[in-house]
Amino acid sequence: MTATEQHTPGQAVPGENPRHRSAEEIGRTAAGPRPLPPLGPTRAVPLPDVEERTLDSGLRVLVAHRPGVPMVELRLRVPFAGDEPTHPAVSELLASTLLTGTTTRDRVGIDDELAAVGADLGVNVDPERLQIGGHGLADGLPDLLAVLGDVLTGATHPDAEVTRERARLVERISLARSQPRTIAREALQRKRFGDHPITREMPTGDEVTAVTAEEVRALQAASLVPRGSILTLVGDIDTSAAIAQVEKALGGWTSDAVARELSPPPAIRADDLQLVHRAGSVQSQLRLSAPALRRHDPRYAALQLANLVFGGYFSSRLMENIREDKGYTYGAHSGIEFVPQGAVLGVETDVASNVTAAALLETRYELGRITAVPPTDAEVEAARSYAVGSLLISLDNQGGLASTLAALAADGLGIDWLRAHPARLESVTTAQVAEAALEFLAPAAFTGVVVGDADVIGAGVRALGGISD
DSSP: OOTTOOOOTTOOOTTSOOOOOOHHHHTEETTEEOOOOOOOOOOOOOOOOEEEEEOTTSOEEEEEEOOSSSEEEEEEEEEBOOOSTTHHHHHHHHHHHTTSBBSSOBHHHHHHHHHTTTOEEEEEEOSSEEEEEEEEEGGGHHHHHHHHHHHHHHBOOOHHHHHHHHHHHHHHHHHHTTSHHHHHHHHHHHHHHTTOGGGOOSOOHHHHHTOOHHHHHHHHHHHOOSTTOEEEEEESSOHHHHHHHHHHHHTTOOOSSOOBOOOOOOOOOOOOEEEEEOTTOSEEEEEEEEEOOOTTSTTHHHHHHHHIIIIISTTSHHHIIIIIISOOOSOEEEEEEEETTEEEEEEEEEEEGGGHHHHHHHHHHHHHHHHHSOOOHHHHHHHHHHHHHHHHHHTSSHHHHHHHHHHHHHTTOOHHHHHHHHHHHHHOOHHHHHHHHHHHSOGGGOEEEEEEOHHHHHHHHHHHSOEEO
16 A cells, blocks of 8 residues: 555455454444434235135135245134043044044055145144144145045044054153143133133143043044134135135035034132242242233224233333343243133243242332333334234234134134224324223232242242232
8 A cells, every 4th residue: 555545444455354344333423323214114914805605514614815825824723622521631632643544544644645735734722622724735725625624524543543642642741741831821720710621721641541542533523523613724726716625625524513612711800829839949930810802892902002012022111121120031921812702911921039029029010100100102102013013924924814814713803803903003092002001901900820939939929918829
């Protein structure tokens, strides 16, 4: 370089390796930090029309044309409630063995036939429903439906498969029941819903061990029925042709019975938190719950935003307090959970035993603060942007749309509710969010559980009051 040549810091010099600028250098100018550009307007995700048909069997079919990729998503929801104490165990084994063989296909044959059209199917069950979900190539929909129809009408639940899956299920249950989150979930369900069947989310190992293949086959014949069930298809498919394919493939799935819906659980009552002893635990699980609103309620959008401001996303008040400021936890969350004919609020976090009382105090403090110090315009706008944006992102693929349509249909809602919801969120005022927070997030509305080593955390949490053993 000659004496007259000059270069600025960070600029590449001929013959030398270029120096990468630091993030601080990139983010600053001579006048100071670079200002962040404003957020642009949220772009709406176009939602397709949904063609609906109820077949002679009573099966309700929803089909939406969503091009983009040559795939189709499938969701079948069958109401699957039962009052018998053995029902959860038999249901779990039915779900585990449903795809293991029919009168015309064995397990390998089912897998091969699905793989040939780039498809798969999975089954899960809970106290409310049995769900079959999957996807495949759009032009392979007839083959996917043919396998589904065969499974629904001809699953044999072979003795050997039931024996094998029973052993696997017992092992999984044993592992799950040792997990703190499972213990906390079961304790919370009992606290808020008593002995209602909705609390029976996981059978015991002994209950599963006692199930026979005959009981599994009998439950399928009695309860896996089309009347009252909902099949949702979303993908690059012709809607009318898809319905005709469903009629052809599932025409033999018939029954005079009606799929059994779970009865509404009792309303949550405000009460002391229950201290659940878990000997030797080095962590505690805080689980609080209160009544909420269904999607049908005109105040639902306001409650959704109030929940986000409180604890529903990373920038919430609860996260800012007990994670960012206090360092008590890696994460804290609040959300709305839907139950038959209702909804509940949940607040949860896991903390070290030595800060359990402090974390509970701060959680209660934030519940009180959001009622006494209402959300600001800035907080509501941030929550609104997150709510609208995350909803649109979740719908920007076939699988997300299929799952959302299936959940809404089970709740008596449809695509029109989904189309209108972003506008509902945009129209909510800060005052309406404050009203929802005052009504639903008041500390006095909650009950719940604190799970941990009572010998370690008991004195601290009892000193706060509102704790029972």
